[in-house]
Amino acid sequence: MIIKKVFIIKNLKALIFLFFLFLILINSQDIYAEEYEGITILSEQVTSEFPEGIRFEANFYSEEKLSDVRVFFQPISSDSPQYAYLDLFSSEFSHNGDLFYRTDGNRYIPPGTVYDYWYVITTQSGTEIKTKLKSFTYIDSRFEWESVKEGPITVMYHGPMKSRAITLAKAAEESLEIMGPIIGSEIKTPIVVTLYNNNSEMIGAVKSKSMTTSRELITEGQAFHSHGVVLVLAGRRDIGTITHEITHILVGRSAGSSGQVPLWLNEGLAEYGNMDKSISYIRFLEWAMDTNRLLPFSHLKTFPGDPNLILVAYGQSRSMVKFMLDNYGPKKMSNLMSELKSVSDIDKAIKKIYGKDLLTLESDWRRSIGAPEYVPPEPKLNKIETLDKQNEYKILTLSPDEEGTDISSVPSSDSNEVTNKNSDKTVGCSSSGRSDLSLISALILILIFYRRDRNKI
Template sequence: PGRQVEVQVAIQVNSGRSYIPVGSEFKYHWEITTADGKTTSGPEQTYLFLPPNREWKSVKNSFMEVHFHGDREALAATYLKAGQETYDRLGQLLNTKLTQLPVRVMLFADEKELDPARPGLSSGAFDAAVTTCGAKVTNDIVLVIPVACGSSDRTDTLRHEFGHILTDAAGGGPLGQLPSWLDEGTAVLAQSSPGSGYISAFDAGARASRLLPFAQMNTPSSDAGTVNLFYGQAYAMVKFLVDNGGQAKFAQLFATIRKGTRFDDALKQVYGFDVASFEADFRTAYGVAAPNPTPVPTKPQKAQSTAVPTSRPATNASHGEGKHDSLDREVLIFIGGALLLALLAVFLFLLSALLSANRRAAVRDEQPPSPDWRRPPGE
């Protein structure tokens, strides 16, 4: 037998049935069993799967590695800094920490180089922020290219996709399921700016009273015509909760969902209102639903099934005027009742008099003629 044995193992990494993203780390060891039944095990080793034919380098911190090739070290350091800023800000907002370390960022030169490493969009969802600029492929691997998409900051793709990793750490898991608007809106919030495309689409939708019904915000948009509105509205919905409820409640919402509570129930537990009230207040805050002009509190309207909101009923009477009107009605009812009773009494009196006169006439007709009565002449 030979003293050296060479073994090769081929693994399919990107096909219709399997996908292993670049940046994955393999752990392996060899076991050799000889003819006499003796087994020898080698030490455990690691292999980092990176695209071939490139000399890959990396910059790293305590939780993230940015892999690059060529003379892009300064650019990679910029992405690493963006990752640190996102973790500091969004991690604090969600009160969460990463559970899978390190997060590996694969910085490709351009879209052509990125495409072979990216899985197909089998879900049909249209992620406008990352369709051409990058993608989160697992909870510890992000693929990006150094191109600005939607905002002027080209690191926003990393911030957005890293935001998804943090939202999953805060509210995901085997029991928790985040609605798409909450996941995507928080990821947009993680960016250095939401981008003019999202904001302008939302503003236009609000002005035209054509915001998406909240019931349609639970799943990502697959329509390229409304995707900017979806992301802009998701961002506005998240910002509404953060601005009005504060950071602690927002983090508590994610933690409650992570425990397995349905979103509708978690929203009511943490914020004290249901989805219908949330939608009504949100539309009012952005000028889509007309606010009630009176200080009299009214129950919020139930959410409508149409995207066009209806105005809340208005009233011109004040609380004091309502009491005065009620008093006038009582007086009118009293007077009317008295008049009715008086008319009834008069009617009964006249009826009694008429019956009495008829009885007297009948008695008179039945009496016999008096003794001095004489038949009139000519009869």
């Protein structure tokens, strides 16, 4: 009888232990045991602490001392892993590893990046053990995220934005299907879109080239092709934004690096793929034609700093890409993108694919829109004469169309000239123009006081 009671008590204790162990396991995805050759991973977790960094934590059991533990990680859209060493704290057979990988400053990682990661454990005897591959998403930890999925597109959202997220996911998938064959890019690799509800949320997430940019611009979208991530600001133009940025991802995939592609071609394709096009670029293109201010494409590897000329550059780029596709077909364009993987000279690439150089192609385009032919300046022109010609440009004052003017959707690899001098939704005078006005006002005040003093005398 006593033996039976002891047996029941022991079983009861075991059941209670198993019950609590079960509760722990179902409430934590990070606590488990993985066994390798003489090493057991008792627990491990990855925590997003955006924007500061990513925290890796792991607890190992090993009777042999550990020499070091490295964690390897890479975006799922990349095949170039990075690694870093965990700080190890050992006590007998227990070894706790910790690493905080900073992502601020030059190590910026866009929120929504999906990473594959694994550990390589080296024992004191030199044995290396590689753990199995796992994945995690580097999220913006300020918010609780949900997601919707359409094909390879995942849209992450928070708050009452599910219906909008579904609409954007469908538009992005449609954009992939339309622009993928044109650019010659594969469209199966997943893309994550992180959707922000307002500008104050977006400011804390985007990669800004300067504090001035953060204060003065509303960034409506950014694309990171090497991470497979797009950031989008929700609003009335967000379908145009997401399809524009998705095209940048495809350009980066097709050409190997979006930096290989001149800005006019990159932005021209992105605007061609924009499913909610603004008419502002058409207006500025017409203005440039009427005032002989069209910019030669050989100068549009980056865009100018003047806000008016930026919009001209966007209008030209979209028009030129449309001309190339209408007259030569999408196959030529996809061949051009493929050629740019190995040839960074756009003139050589165009000549090989289209059988004519960039200047001739531009002349054909100009004729098609009724613009005068571009004649390159004579080599004898010195720098002073060139500067004088540039200074002939006048500031245009033209109100943007009803839908606004989106000039902020520029990939992070684009030039500082474009990003730092764009102004939010408006087209107006540059800062130097405002300084001249202040100087004139000061001179007028001095003259008034001078006359008043003379009258008193």
